[in-house]
Amino acid sequence: MSELLTAAQMRAIEQAAIESGDVTGLELMERAGQGVVEAIFEEWPEFDCVSQDAGGQPPDLRHISGQMKRAVVLCGPGNNGGDGFVVARLLHERGWQVEVFFYGDAEKLPPDARVNYERWSALREVMSWGDLHIRDAYEDDEECQILVIDALFGTGLTRMMPTDTSEMWSGFMPSAMAHYSQVRGADKFVAIDFPSGVCSDSGKDFGALPTHLTVTFHSAKPGHYLVSDGGNYGGVTACNKVVVKDIGLGHADLGDRTSREALVALTGEKRIGRVVASLVESPSAYLEKWSEEHKFSHGHAVILSGGPGKTGAARLAARGALRIGAGLVTLGVPPAAQQEVACQITALMLQRVGDAQAFEKALEDQRLNALCLGPGMGFERARELVPVALRSRRATVLDADALSAFSEDPETLFERLHEQVVLTPHGGEFARLFPDIAAQLHAPPTKGPAYSKVDATRAAAARAGCTVLFKGADTVIASAEGTCAVHAAVYDRAAPWLATAGSGDVLAGFITGLLARGFAPKMAAESAAWLHVECARAFGPGLIAEDLPEILPKILHKLDG
Ligand SMILES: NC(=O)C1=CN([C@@H]2O[C@H](COP(=O)(O)OP(=O)(O)OC[C@H]3O[C@@H](n4cnc5c(N)ncnc54)[C@H](OP(=O)(O)O)[C@@H]3O)[C@@H](O)[C@H]2O)[C@@H](O)CC1
Ligand SMILES: [K+]
Numbered sequence: 001m002s003e004l005l006t007a008a009q010m011r012a013i014e015q016a017a018i019e020s021g022d023v024t025g026l027e028l029m030e031r032a033g034q035g036v037v038e039a040i041f042e043e044w045p046e047f048d049c050v051s052q053d054a055g056g057q058p059p060d061l062r063h064i065s066g067q068m069k070r071a072v073v074l075c076g077p078g079n080n081g082g083d084g085f086v087v088a089r090l091l092h093e094r095g096w097q098v099e100v101f102f103y104g105d106a107e108k109l110p111p112d113a114r115v116n117y118e119r120w121s122a123l124r125e126v127m128s129w130g131d132l133h134i135r136d137a138y139e140d141d142e143e144c145q146i147l148v149i150d151a152l153f154g155t156g157l158t159r160m161m162p163t164d165t166s167e168m169w170s171g172f173m174p175s176a177m178a179h180y181s182q183v184r185g186a187d188k189f190v191a192i193d194f195p196s197g198v199c200s201d202s203g204k205d206f207g208a209l210p211t212h213l214t215v216t217f218h219s220a221k222p223g224h225y226l227v228s229d230g231g232n233y234g235g236v237t238a239c240n241k242v243v244v245k246d247i248g249l250g251h252a253d254l255g256d257r258t259s260r261e262a263l264v265a266l267t268g269e270k271r272i273g274r275v276v277a278s279l280v281e282s283p284s285a286y287l288e289k290w291s292e293e294h295k296f297s298h299g300h301a302v303i304l305s306g307g308p309g310k311t312g313a314a315r316l317a318a319r320g321a322l323r324i325g326a327g328l329v330t331l332g333v334p335p336a337a338q339q340e341v342a343c344q345i346t347a348l349m350l351q352r353v354g355d356a357q358a359f360e361k362a363l364e365d366q367r368l369n370a371l372c373l374g375p376g377m378g379f380e381r382a383r384e385l386v387p388v389a390l391r392s393r394r395a396t397v398l399d400a401d402a403l404s405a406f407s408e409d410p411e412t413l414f415e416r417l418h419e420q421v422v423l424t425p426h427g428g429e430f431a432r433l434f435p436d437i438a439a440q441l442h443a444p445p446t447k448g449p450a451y452s453k454v455d456a457t458r459a460a461a462a463r464a465g466c467t468v469l470f471k472g473a474d475t476v477i478a479s480a481e482g483t484c485a486v487h488a489a490v491y492d493r494a495a496p497w498l499a500t501a502g503s504g505d506v507l508a509g510f511i512t513g514l515l516a517r518g519f520a521p522k523m524a525a526e527s528a529a530w531l532h533v534e535c536a537r538a539f540g541p542g543l544i545a546e547d548l549p550e551i552l553p554k555i556l557h558k559l560d561g
Contacts, residue, residue, distance in 0.1 A: 002219065002220065002244075003219050004219065004220055004221055004222045004224075004225065004486060005218070005219045005220075005221055006200070006201045006221065006222060006449065007155035007156070007200045007201055007221065007449055008449075010155060010217075010218065010219070010221065011155070013218070013249055014028060014249070017249050023248060023249075025111070025112045026112045026115060026116075027248075028112075028247055028248075028249075029079065029082050029083055029086055029112045029113070029116060030086055031217075031247040031248055032083045032086065032192070032193075032217050032245070032247050033083050033085075033086025033087045033089070033090055033116075034086075034090065035215060035217060035245030035246070035247060036083065036086075036087050036149070036190065036192055036215045036245070037087060037090045037091065037094075038245065039190075039213065039215040039243045039245060040147065040188075040190055040213070040215075042243075043212075043213050043241075043243070044188060047069065047147065069091075069094075069095065069096040069097060070096065070097045070098070070099075070146045070147070071087075071088070071091050071096050071097070071098045071099070071146065071147040071148070071149060072098075072099050072100075072101065072146055072147070072148050072149070073085075073087060073088040073091075073098060073099070073100045073101070073148075073149040073151060074101050074103065074132075074148070074149065074150055074151060074152050074165075074168075075088075075100055075101070075102045075103065075104075075117075075126075075151045075152070076103050076104060076151060076152035076153050076196065077103060077104025077105065077108065077109065078104075078109075078110060078113065078153070078154070078156045079110055079112060079113050079154070079156070080151050080152065080153055080154030080155075080156065080192055080193055080194075080196075081102070081103075081104060081109070081113050081117075081151050081152065082109070082110065082112050082113025082114075082115075082116045082117070083151055083154075083192045083193070084100070084149055084151020084152075084192060085100065085113065085116035085117050085119065085120045085151075086116050087149055087151065087192070088100045088120055088149075089116070089119055089120055089123060091147075092123055092124065098124070099124075099127060100120055100124070100125075100126050100127060101127045101128070101129055101131060101132045102117070102126050102127065102128060102129060103129040103152055103162075103165065104129075106126075129164070129168075132168050146187050146188075147187075147188050147189075147190065148187065148188070148189045148190070149190050149192065150169075150189065150190065150191040150192065150195060150196050150209055150211060151192045152165060152196035152209070153194070153196040153197070154192060154193035154194050154196075154200070155193060155194065155200040155221065157194070157196070157197070157198075157199060157200065157206060157448045158447065158448045159206070159446065159447060159448065160206050160207055160446065161196065161197040161206050161207030161208075161209075163207075165196065165197075165207075165209070166197075166207050166209070169209040188212050188213070189210075189211040189212045189213070190211060190212065190213045190214075190215065191209070191211040191213070191214045191215070191238075191239070192215060193214075193215070193216050193217065194214065194216070194221070194223060194224075194235075194239070195208050195209050195210055195211045195214060195233070195238040195239055196208070196209045197209050197233075197238070198223055198228075198233070198234070198235050198238050198239065199223055199235075199445060199448045199449055199450045199452075200221045200222070200223040200448075200449065201221070201222055201223055201448070201449035201450065201452055201454075202222065202223060202226060202228070202235075202445070202449060202450040202451065202452030202453070202454075202455075203222065203223040203224070203225070203226030203227060203228050203234050203235025203236065203452065203453075203474075204223075204226075204228045204234065204235075204445040204450045204452070205228045205233050205234055205238070205445075206445060206448065206450075208233040208234075208238040209238070210233050210237065210238040210240065211238065211239065211240055212240055212241065213240065213241050213243065214238075214239040214240065214241065214242045214243070215242075215243050215245055216242060216243070216244055216245070217244070217245055217246075217247045218244070218245075218246065218247055218249045219244060220242060220244055222235075222452060222454055222486060223235040223452075224236070224239055224242045225474055225486050225488040225490060226452060226453050226454070226474045226486065226488070227472060227473050227474045227488075227490070229442060236473070236474070236488070236490045236491070241491060242491065297327065298325055298326060298327030298328075298516065298517055299326050299327050299328075299369050299370060299513075299515075299516030299517050299518065300326070300327060300328040300329075300330065300365075300367045300368050300369055300370075300516060301318075301321045301326040301328070301329045301330070301368075301369075301370040301371070301372065301512045301513060301515070301516040302329075302330045302331075302332050302351075302362070302368050302370070302371050302372070303317050303318045303321060303329065303330070303331055303332065303371075303372040303375075303509065303512065304331075304332040304333075304353060304359075304371075304372070304373050304377060304381075304385060305331050305332065305333045305334070305337060305341060305375075305376060305377070306334075306337070306375075306376040306377045306378045306381065306401075307334050307336055307337050307378060307381070308336050308337045308340050309340070310337070310376040310377075310378060311331075311333065311337050311340055311341050311344070311376060312376060312502070313375030313376030313377075313400070313502060313505040314331060314333075314372075314375050314376050314377070314505070315331065315341065315344060315345065315348075316375070316502045316505040316506050316509065316545050316546065316549075317372055317375045317399075317505045317506065317508045317509030317512065318331050318345070318348050318509060319348070319506070319509065319546075319549040320505070320506040320507070320508070320509025320510045320512075320513060320548065320549045320552075321370075321372065321509040321510070321512045321513035321516065322347055322348065322509075322513065322549070323513070323549040323550070323552045323553065324509070324510045324513035324514055324517075324528070324531070324549075324552060325513055325514075325517050326370065326512070326513040326516035326517060327516070328349060329347075329348050329349065329513070329516075330348070330349040330350065330351050330368070331345065331348055331349070331350050331351070332351050332352075332353030332359065332362065333350060333351070333352060333353065334352075334353070334354050334381070335352050335354050338350065338352060353385075355384060355385075356384050356385060356387075356388050359385050359388045359389070360388055363388070363389075363392045363394070368394070369394060369395065369515075369516055370394065370395045370396070370397075370512050370513075370515035370516035371389045371392070371394050371395070371396040371397070371512070372396070372397045372399065372508055372509065372511075372512040373385060373386055373389055373396065373397070373398055373399070373402040374397070374398055374399035374400035374401050374402030374403065374424075374508065375399055375400050375401070375504075375505040375508055376400070376401070376505070377400070377401040377402060378401055379401055379404065379405040380405075381401075382401045382402045382405035382406075383405045383406070386398065386402050386405070386406075386413070386416075387416055390416040390417065390418065390421070391416070393418060393420065394420065395420045395421075395515035395516075395521065395524075396420060396421045396422070396515075397421075397422045397424060397508050397511050397512045397515065398413075398421060398422070398423050398424070399423075399424045399504065399505070399508040400429070400504065400505070400508070403423060403424075403425050403429045403432070403433055404429055404432055406433065407432035407433065410432075410433045410434070413433070413464075414463060414464050414465065417464050417465050417466045418465065418466060419465065419466055419467075419480060419521070420466070420515075420521060421464075421466035421467065421521065422466065422467045422468075422469060422511055422515070422521045422522075422524065422525050423460075423464060423466060423467070423468045423469070424469045424471065424504070424507065424508055424511065424525075425468070425469075425470060425471065426471040426472070426504065427470075427471070427472065430456075430460065430470055433460070433464075434456075434459070434460045434463065437456050437459050437460055437463075438456070440456065441453060441455075441456040453470060453472070453474060453476050453486075454476055454478075454484055454486065456470070456476075457470040457476040457477070457478040457484065458478045458482050458484055460478070461478040461479055461480050461482075462480055462482065464480070465480050466480055466521070467479050467480070467521040467522045467525055469511070469525040469529065471504065471507075473488065473489050473490055473494070473496075474486060474487075474488045474489075474490065475487040475488070475489070475529050477522060477525045477526050477529065479521070479522045483522065485522075485526050487526065487529040487530060487533070489533045489536075493533060493537065495533055495536035495537050497536060497539075497540070497541045497542070497543045498532070498533065498536035498543065500543060500544055500545055501544075501545060502544070502545030502546070503532070503536075503545045503548060505545065506532065506545050506548040506549055507528055507529065507532045509549070510528035510531060510532055510552075511524050511525050511528040513528075514527055514528055531552065531555060531556075532548065534555045535547075535548045535549075535551045535552055535555055536548065538551050538554060538555055539551050
């Protein structure tokens with residue numbers, strides 16, 4: 001589990017650390033620059049001739065001469081630019097040939113960035129942004145690899161990128177300039193904190209300058225994990241790879257009274273809190289705990305199916321609930337579908353649930369402790385049975401048709417929801433239930449920090465009064481109280497083959513199974529989302545939804561091992 005900090009929270013932590021007297025802003029900036037240089041050499045050891053010599057490995061002669069080690073650092077008008085000046089100086093000290101181009105007004109630089117601007121000026125010229133237009137940084141040595149450092153804007157991005165920066169970048173980016181790509185496709189791009197143009201809180205694209213490597217500090221930010229749906233690049237696409245470098249702010253500082261107060265003060269209104277990137281690193285801890293306490297009672301889940309020819313989705317969900325450990329799983333089927341379902345199931349139980357009355361009768365059995373409605377259910381059946389499920393106040397997952405059935409009048413759903421419910425909308429379902437929130441989320445961003453999927457999911461959960469799991473490669477899970485987790489299947493956890501028919505039904509089943517096992521709704525949603533992606537990663541390409549429940553035992557076994 002790791003924290004994601006918004007720009008405001010990061011500034012508050014930095015400020016508190018400086019006010020405590022433990023560190024100065026200048027020291028933090030120096031550590032940030034050192035972190036970037038370290039990350040570059042870790043990513044591309046061939047750039048670090050010194051350490052290769054020290055390790056006894058023969059250095060790559062293409063890079064050993066000062067001529068060959070060249071960097072172009074693009075510095076912006078704030079502290080991100082300040083970090084850039086530090087990186088330039090550190091590379092220069094290691095024998096690199098470094099050129100710095102500055103976008104901004106030196107007189108207006110913040111104090112620490114100004115100090116580093118001066119330090120660089122004492123070593124070499126600071127070139128103005130305009131010089132970048134007339135100068136081809138490559139022209140004198142076509143064979144040479146150039147490291148381009150993007151230190152234009154970081155967490156302080158407030159508006160769309162100036163067009164001259166994008167134009168300039170396209171001159172550098174191999175992908176944008178085919179002939180550059182052919183001649184020297186191996187140029188490397190590094191972004192400090194964020195690829196400039198990515199909004200740190202939302203991951204939205206303000207005219208992003210994509211990169212190979214993004215080096216951020218202390219903690220990742222939501223924008224590193226959220227997938228933008230507008231523009232060419234979102235956070236994840238533009239960042240490409242994110243490395244977090246420690247700059248000595250430490251966990252002790254986060255636990256510090258002053259820091260906590262500063263965080264609360266800055267985040268009170270939006271209830272920003274701390275967002276966890278990956279909810280549960282080892283769900284086995286929870287599973288074990290539960291099984292110790294409730295050895296003989298693993299819960300009884302009920303999953304309602306649709307009519308004939310529409311029962312597959314519910315059967316997938318039921319299989320998921322069973323595999324994740326619900327003691328018993330019953331499929332509640334309309335009488336007309338009974339035969340179809342009976343031929344297809346083995347470990348699952350079957351019960352006729354034709355209408356509201358039959359469902360009410362079934363729910364008289366108090367051992368039924370978790371419900372799932374929606375997959376393949378049909379709107380009419382959903383409109384009839386969802387109110388019955390919600391009246392019973394049981395832990396309940398509402399997915400698919402159980403959400404869309406209320407798109408005409410979401411309020412009739414919201415007024416019945418309670419804190420034991422989990423809604424699992426994908427983008428379309430979310431927009432049908434929360435059209436105003438979705439509109440705000442999808443509006444082209446104009447001002448940073450922009451409204452994010454985290455903001456939207458929190459707003460939806462607060463309105464619905466229950467847990468909302470907003471699906472996507474960047475799944476966001478929020479409780480009605482505003483606690484929130486981002487579960488992103490991106491970078492080395494990407495599993496694009498999970499976008500297959502029926503995979504959402506299995507996720508609904510996983511959540512239901514964990515609810516039956518006694519998990520609290522948000523924890524059930526978080527753990528299920530994590531396991532769902534783990535199953536997809538373990539199976540790999542070629543996955544179909546049926547494979548997900550079947551591979552789950554292997555994952556759980558590995559976690560226990
Ligand atoms: N917090 C920490 O703990 C640490 C932070 N550190 C570093 O500081 C960075 C944050 O620095 P920062 O706050 O100065 O913001 P930054 O991103 O440099 O930009 C602000 C400037 O850009 C301008 N500007 C904005 N958008 C614009 C646009 N579209 N087009 C044109 N101009 C635009 C904006 O102008 P304004 O909006 O004020 O008019 C202002 O002048 C952070 O990312 C990290 O690298 C590290 O040193 C380690 C410790
Ligand atoms: K940057």
